[in-house]
Amino acid sequence: MKFNYTALVLAFLIGVLIFISPPFVMSLDISAFIRIPMLCMITLFFLLHVVKKKKFVYFYLPFISFFVIEVFYWKMTGNSLEGASYFLTYVILIISVLLSIHRIKNCKILIVNFYFWLILITSVLCIISFLAFNLNLLPYSYRPIGGDEGYKYFYFPILGYINAKNFDSTVIGRACGYLFEPSYMGWFLTANFFLISKFLKNKKKIFFVQLIVFMGALSTMSTMMWLVFFIVFGIATLYLILRWAGMQEKMICMILFVIFFLGFMLIPKDKIIESLGPSSSDDREERVGVSFLLIASASPLDLLLGRSPGYLEKKFDKGESNQIIKLLVENGIISTVLVLIFVIYFTYKSKWFMIANLLFLNSVVILFTPLFMFNILICKWLNEIEEGSNEVSMK
Template sequence: MEEVRYNKIALILVFLIVFFILMHPPFVLSIYVPTYIRLSLFLFIVLFSLFTIVFRRYFIKIYIPILLFFTVCAFYWLLIGAIFEEIVYTLLYVLLAIVLMVSVRRNKSLRGLVIKFYFILVLILSILSIISFLGFNLDLVSYTLKPVGEGDYVYQYFHNYFLGYINPKVFESGVIGRVCGFLFEPSYQGWFLSTNFFLLSKWIKNRWYLILAQIIVFLGALSSFSTMSWVVFAIVFVSILGFKFMSILTVREKTANIIYSLTLFVGILTLFTVVSQDKLFEALGPSSSEDRTNRLDTSSFFLFTASPVQLMLGRGPGFIGKNSDRGESNPIVKSLVENGLIVTVFVLIFIIYCTYRSKYYMIANLLWLNSVVILFTPLFIVNVLVCKWLAEIEDN
């Protein structure tokens, strides 16, 4: 009887978590759900999960000090005039990551249900992405031009009720419809599908089903026609070959990881210091790379003019949007400016801690964190936790 009740609680919670994820950015549905509903559900999930673990010794020893540090940061951000709403959401996202990570120790059913939801979501979005790409570009499905977004961020996209949104991109050879699906931009679609491509082997053990799923998700990710999708797949596939080559040479795993990290660091450094950025943008074709570089210049100015305290603790959540006419598309740089070095290091440690057992998923995510703002979103936070839970299940 107790087990039935336990499962019912897990089912109710997973339903709420699913709705919670879908009604927050980067999903378009977030525009149509009132803030008070989103915030109420956010608080309920966080507080309910917190109640199940708050008196546990391991939570008090390890996580209470972290939460106290973020509380101190919040008071500091309030004192320097940061946006109150942004501060509240930052604290809630930190709480969400911690309480979900810890509370599933007592609720294994919830963990399994959330994992299944992500697997289904990845496959559904991939299939719809392929259909949408072919339907629009081959003129097989009708779409209606429709504005998407609010405030200063309104896009003119083509819309179909069943397939979502298409962002038309003009190339020299013609126009390509880039699939956004039910997310705000093609880059979000590309990020979600390309990163989860590298988790499919954790979900599917049958070889032929795995190959079929990989083909579907790979094509779904490329249907976004996001430049970064192609770049990430290329880098990660080369990384896989590099690790296999080092394995053949009997290089120990830790040594191979060090060699790879140094090679990647030198490669990225060379890319930005030696290679001509104009020629690089030209080689990549039409993309938002130039705009992203201009945004980075603005954020770099904020960093270079920051005081030591501002470098460590940041200028407060929402600072860039409040003090610049353009946002920042690099979430790590955004976090450095607004949340400071210490919080950014905490966030990166959390990501690596959750994903290091799935090396290629981790590499793909870290690459994407240079171009798409998904750090403080439920979709990203729960996704990296799903990666961690899959590794734990594999161990059992």
């Protein structure tokens, strides 16, 4: 297969942008003077391809205009616009890529293949790292990242970082590769476990790769990883039972949605998390409490439009670990609803991947990162491939 140079350069730049942006550790060492121009350059390139398209002008431009109005409101209320500029740029980028990627021959296929190999290689490295550290097979060195207030990790070249954590009387190393925390790697591998079948068509290869990704996810020993696998497998089992009973698809989805919503609201999540071993749930609950106080004391406009991205970190020197609550506080109710609709719209045809992402958004802040954004776009593209609108890239 021949690739044009434009597609190769774009795919390469997108890959670089992913690696030098959060949640990758490299983002701590790369200057904003490199990351921001690259982000703006890629965004501008795709935007120029769609700025005159009717679908962009009549459907997406009103959404972008609303977000611009939000930015002006945040400026008027005296809040910082550093995070707001990233938010607005990412919104424009994802819409522009969505509308223009098909016009750049083979670019979509390159990005999809890049993600497949990133998922597979990352899984293998996590498995090796987990075994090597916990069985004392390799000499890991203590290497904190992010300064004194950062992460206290162990490091081995190529395999990346390990977070050593006490479980009762045992210390277990949790693989996080080159991402900030095991929870981020847990999200990336767990969510994409449910997408692997879309990348491949050979059933034997699907099982083998899924097994590798599953073992890689387990190597992170992330508390949320256990919970998400348990919930999604439980819902999938119930789905198969209802299908076997002859129930219609729409009715099944409605029943599962009600069960999922009620379960999420009523199940004692704290007790379940505690039963899985030590976690950061206490610290997370404290942050959620602060966020709820801000929501309760917010003015009507602050509730609707938010207080600006990054507000919690600047105001309290401690961020919010729940992405949805963070959105409500910083971006407001309207933006939260719009963003969640976009996430669901991109992923609803891969329901287990969608559910896994929505669950993880309650514990990791990954929404406005290139890694997450292109992941949900890839989900949409893979569904298009499955429906026969494009050639399948991997057999």
